[in-house]
Structures are given as structure tokens and as C-alpha cells.
Amino acid sequence: MASNNVSTGEKLLALIDDIELISKELIENTIAQKHQKLSSSEHLLITELLVAKDNELKEALKLANEQAKINCKMEALKREVERQDQYIQQLQRQLKEAEQILATAIYQAKQKLQSISRANKRPVPSEDLIKFAHRISASNAVCAPLTWQQGDPRRPYPTDIDMRLGYLGRLSDLPINGHLLQQQNSLSDLHRTGHPPGSELPASQQNQFAWHPSGEIHMTVGGQGSVSMDTRNHTAEDVEVMSTDSSSSSSSDSQ
């Protein structure tokens, strides 16, 4: 091998150049005048050189053949590498996406944990919450009904009047039954402005709830039958429900 750094292609081209030169020399020698001709030994040398170069060229071509096969392998490898590159890029993209999603989730979870720890540091007793809720419902409104206008006595929260109208409020006034009915009548007139005040309906039907001596309250809905409610056993439970309601609403308001 002449040198390892010369590429096979260049070597082949150089060999062809050599062959061209030598053959030129040979042909020129053949057509030259007798006195200019090379000696037979020189002629022999040139011919041998030509043959040697030709053999070298054929060897180089064999090498080139091997290299072509190696080149095929390299092409296949390159394709494989490219494929792996694509896989890696795809995977990286997916990892990036996952990272983003996880980062968002972690951020939100951290915020949640922060508020939880804040709540743990300063616990608020439920009685306070209920008290606060009462205070809010007594004086403050959060939002008005959709059709509310100035002068409308309706409120988005149960006012004292509403509470007294409810049967919870009436439970405390049980002994003075007749007096209560009258009071309710006047209150409901005040509350339901759309109703004509001088209607011929008896007071017990005009009110939504009518007290019966049996201890049950019947709610009449527009005269289409009545729904009976047992008040005796569920009073405590109802109060419970109310208090939890107010606590939840006040907690949401305070945030």
C-alpha cells in the first residue's frame, strides 16, 4: 500500500493517469524515429511497468469492491442511527410534555398543601363559623335575586321575618297558637306583595303551614293536597342541617 491517507478513488485515478502516461510513452516510442527510440531494455522496463500498473489498478478495484460493500453496511447503519434519532426525539418530546403536565400538577398540589397547612396552623372552631354566618345573614347580602329592583323587600338571604315565618321560628311560639296565626297573616301580607290583602281565603289556608293539634304540620300547596311533615322527631336534626349549611356558606364567603 502506497499510503493510508490517500482515498481509494484518488488512488484509482492516479493509477489511470500513470497508465495513460506510460501508454503514451510506449506509443510515442513506437512511432519515433529509429535513433530516438529507447533501448530494448528500457522498452521492456516500461512495458513491465505498464503491466504492473495494470495489476495494481485491478487490485485497487478489488479494494474498491470491498469498500462498496462496507459502504452498503454504513448506509444501513446510518439509516438505523437516523431511526434511533427519531425515536429519541419523539421520546424527548413526550417526556417534555409529561414534565409540563407534572409541573402544573405539582404546582397546584403545592398550593393546596399550603392552604391546608395554613388552615391547620390557625384552626377556626365551627361555633365561630356559625356565629359569623349568622352575622352575615343578619346584615349583609351577597347577591340579589335576578328580578330584584329598588324597593323590593326580598333579600337573597333569609331575613328575620323569613326565619320567623318558617316553621322553626314558630316552634318556639307553640303555646300561643292563635295569636301566632294572626301575626303570620299580617307578615305574609307584608311579604307577598303580589297577593291581594283582602282575600276571602281563611287564614289557615292562606298560610303555607297550618298547625294541627295532632302535632303534625301540613303544607298546602295551592290547595292540591297536603304534604305532612313530622316535626317532633326531626327538630334537632333540622337545626343541625341548618347550622352546617351556614357554616359551609360562611366559610366560602370568608375566603
Place this chain on the structure above:
Amino acid sequence: MDSSEQNGAALASKLTVDDVDVEFLPLIYEIIRRYGAGVERDPHDTNQKTRESQDTSQKVLELQKKLDQARNQIRRLPGVEHSKEEQLQKLETLRKQLQLKKELLLKYRNMCTFDIPKS
């Protein structure tokens, strides 16, 4: 540019070493023999001599053409841009690269343990 490169690549992939015509020696031999025969046969027949020399120059042109063609074919041969040693080195590099990439992929795929830093 790109299409021409692709064209060249396609041509190169079609061309193999067997297609390269390097049979110069018979042609050279024929040229010398003809000339020698022409000189020896009849040195005074100018007509024949002219014909022979035309024939010979034709052959010389043929040889020239053949040499040029061989050069062109060699330039288009695939995988002769480097010497064999360099080529083998490059092949090895490619193999290593592929190996590394496969390992990287495996690493990515088996990486399912996530450490959440405690803060």
C-alpha cells in the same frame, strides 16, 4: 442542489466496480502491433500507410476515451471517498454511535422512577 445530489447518489448506487472498464492493455497492444505491422509490411506504400496511421489514431482516440470513461466511472463509485482504514474507522464510529443511541433509548424507557424533591 438536493435533487442533483440525490441523482448522483442514485447513479453511484447503481454503479458497481464490475461496471468499470479497465481493459487498457489489449488496446495498447493492438495500437503498437498495428503500427509495427504497418511499418514492417510495406514501408513504401504511402496509401496503406496513411490508412494505417488513421486507423491507429482512431485506436489512440479510443484509448483516450476509454481512460476518460474509466475516470468518470471511478468518480461515481460508491464508498471510495476514503481509504479502507478510514472507512473502517468510520464504520466503527457509526456502530458506536448506534450503540450509544440504543442505550440512551433504553435508559429513557426504563426511567420510570420519579423523585419528587421535598420542599
